[in-house]
Amino acid sequence: MYFLTALGCTIIATLLWFFFRDRKNLHLEILAITYGAATLMWLVDCIFSAAGGEGFLSFEFPTDGWISLWTVLGGIFIWLILAFILNNKEKTAVTE
Amino acid sequence: MACFTVSMIGAIGVGVAKHIVKHHEKKIELQHQEPKEYKFGSDVKWSKKLSYLELTLWTGSFLLAGEHILHGEVVPYPPFLTAMNSAEDTMEMLQEMGTVGVLMFVLLVVAWAVGVLIVDFVKFRKHKEIVAKENE
Numbered sequence: 001m002y003f004l005t006a007l008g009c010t011i012i013a014t015l016l017w018f019f020f021r022d023r024k025n026l027h028l029e030i031l032a033i034t035y036g037a038a039t040l041m042w043l044v045d046c047i048f049s050a051a052g053g054e055g056f057l058s059f060e061f062p063t064d065g066w067i068s069l070w071t072v073l074g075g076i077f078i079w080l081i082l083a084f085i086l087n088n089k090e091k092t093a094v095t096e
Numbered sequence: 097m098a099c100f101t102v103s104m105i106g107a108i109g110v111g112v113a114k115h116i117v118k119h120h121e122k123k124i125e126l127q128h129q130e131p132k133e134y135k136f137g138s139d140v141k142w143s144k145k146l147s148y149l150e151l152t153l154w155t156g157s158f159l160l161a162g163e164h165i166l167h168g169e170v171v172p173y174p175p176f177l178t179a180m181n182s183a184e185d186t187m188e189m190l191q192e193m194g195t196v197g198v199l200m201f202v203l204l205v206v207a208w209a210v211g212v213l214i215v216d217f218v219k220f221r222k223h224k225e226i227v228a229k230e231n232e
Contacts, residue, residue, distance in 0.1 A: 002163065030151065037156030040207055041103070041200045042163075048196050063166060070162045078155050 001059050003042040005068040009075060010035040025090075027083040034075045097169055097179045097189040100160035102197030103204060107153035110146055118143040139219040140212075149208045156204060 013035050017028040050056040058064055121143055164170045169178055179189035 006159070030155075033148065033152050034155035034159065036207070037152045037204055038159040040203050041100070041156045041160055044196055044200045044203055045099070048199075067163050067166050070166060071159055074159050074162050075155075078158060082151075 001057065001064040002067040002071050003039065003046050003057060005071050006035055006039040006042055009072060010039045013075075025083075025087055027079070027086055030082050031075060031079040034078050035071075038071060038075070097185075097192045098164070098177050099192055099197035099200060100157045100164065102193050102201050103153045103160075104157040106201045106205075107150055107157060110150045110153060114143055114146040114150055117146060134223055136220050137212075137216040139223070140215060145212050148211070149205065152204050152208055153201070156200075 010032065013028065013032040017032045020026055020028055046056050049058070121141055161170065170176060171178060175181070177189065179185040
């Protein structure tokens, strides 16, 4: 379930990055990279689960629901923190 | 179990490599003042390319670490990984790190390399177009 959540987030973040590519201070590439990386890592996990006889996707409630929520919020958290740091760095470089 | 730790270790390694490359680039910049000739991939510095790989590895590991915490595989007290409580589980964890973890790391590096190649190719084509226009 969280693999699908991460995949959905990757698609949305990539589209946002594409449409707002001129607004560099948004740093949407961080959001797209974060979700993209997690999606690829969980893809490997899903393939190994399927190879091991378990299902490709897991739908264990409520744990998987919490992990899905963590995926969305964790990605946004990283993006906000890193975008804030990068924007401040750029501002400092301009004033110097 | 602890597959995300492979990417975390990889991220630390990439971080170190990035700093070495950055130092080397600064050294070269100071030595060569005149503009260098254009080469494929020279538009974006290697330190910047590596910083994207570092970001990919850290952020991916961060989200997966959260998943492991919610699954109860990572705990806030020593030995931090529940798989380290018995020798049998530890062996299983190491085996998982060697297969799933390494494959995750390799896949992220491949995805990054493809991304870098695409960006370099786009920049190279743009440069060729500008040169062709200038020569007209």
